[in-house]
Amino acid sequence: MKRKASAHWEGSLKDGKGTVSTESGVLSDQAYSFRTRFEDGKGTNPEELLGVAHAGCFSMALSMVLGESDYVPDSIDTKAEVELTEVEGGFEISAIHFDVHAKVPGADEVALLEAANTAKVNCPVSKALKPDITMDVHLVND
Numbered sequence: 001m002k003r004k005a006s007a008h009w010e011g012s013l014k015d016g017k018g019t020v021s022t023e024s025g026v027l028s029d030q031a032y033s034f035r036t037r038f039e040d041g042k043g044t045n046p047e048e049l050l051g052v053a054h055a056g057c058f059s060m061a062l063s064m065v066l067g068e069s070d071y072v073p074d075s076i077d078t079k080a081e082v083e084l085t086e087v088e089g090g091f092e093i094s095a096i097h098f099d100v101h102a103k104v105p106g107a108d109e110v111a112l113l114e115a116a117n118t119a120k121v122n123c124p125v126s127k128a129l130k131p132d133i134t135m136d137v138h139l140v141n142d
Helices: 034-038 046-068 109-122 124-128
Strands: 005-010 017-022 030-033 075-087 090-103 132-139
Touching (some): 030 034, 046 075, 046 090, 109 124
Parallel strands (some): 090 132
Antiparallel strands (some): 075 090
């Protein structure tokens, strides 16, 4: 299985601008620029896109791991915070933090945390990345 995405850029780093698109069309010529990445400009940025991809991948992996223990989650809400750090010679993604709230009937906090740690290590996006991935996991009760 292969998925495709593309980026187009015009101009210098600080004054230029670009667009990103996905094969599915969910993103189509979505604007990004220096301002959207390092300031508060309107548009997206690579770190935000990586964060949503990682949160989605993790949430699906957590559902799978929970299912292997016969738990079916009512909901899993994952927020990803991607940290871009200036280092010698440029920038790097230095950390990703998940804040996970899951409503899982019959599960306790220990079972949820164990499943979340397994999902964090084994989701395909986590495997592709090397930053420090941390998380807070919260079992949601009615």
